Amino acid sequence: MKIFVAYATSEGHTRKIARWAADRIHEHGHSVELAPFADAMGLDVGRFDGAVLASSIHAGHYQAELAKFADKNASRLGKMPTLFLSVSLAAAGHDAEDWRGLDRILDDFKSATNWTPGRVVQVAGAYMPSEYDIFRRFIMRRIIAGKEADADLDADHDYTDWSALGAELDSWVAQIIK
Incomplete structure (x- = not known):
């Protein structure tokens, strides 16, 4: 299988997560292409069997590059297995209001881009x-x-629970190869 991994980052931690995810998928024996969203705008996502998209939340929004990419490719992304890694410091805590806020941000994003990820993992950032x-x-x-x-x-x-992220990623990969 060929998997596309794309990311948007502000300080570099989401890039670290995306690279780690790409390496882990490759360790499962799959072909992986990794790119920041800014470099992936003209890419034909239809040539991939699945996609992992990663972006962090800042000031209540995901990066604009993710929104542009998802909006432009919503139809094709909707036809393939997708995993969305939503990175934030709020995901590091246990505050119920913070988690409701993450849900609202995700709902706003889905409405704005007309793309609903196949699976979403809230990842603690740094x-x-x-x-x-x-x-x-x-x-x-x-x-x-x-x-x-x-x-x-x-x-x-670094608040990222790498073990939990690995388990989520492994589960997603196992699910899409069935």
Whole structure:
């Protein structure tokens, strides 16, 4: 099988997740093509057997590149197995309101693009103060301090549960090869 893995990222963590996913799919013996959405706009997704799309949430929205790609390719994506990796810090916590917010963001995205992913996995992202501009660093420090009182606000921290993500990815791959 040939799987397309595409991503949009702000600080690089979603790219790390997408690369990891592509490597894992390749380890299952499948052919994989990895690209940022900005480089995939003219790509014929119909030549793939499935697609993994990954994007992070910032200020209540996914990156514009994902929305453009999904909107343009909604029909073809709807005809193949798809896995959407929605990356956010909210997915790292257990706050019910944060999870309802993730559902609202996803519903808004589906309405705006007319694409409904076959499977969605909410993936905990990373707190990366070393990558933030001064404005984002200020905002993110306040968010993290409010959620995790003893957090080191100057250190990068990866909240991704790689084992759980691997299990989700393996399950999706097993499901599509049946």
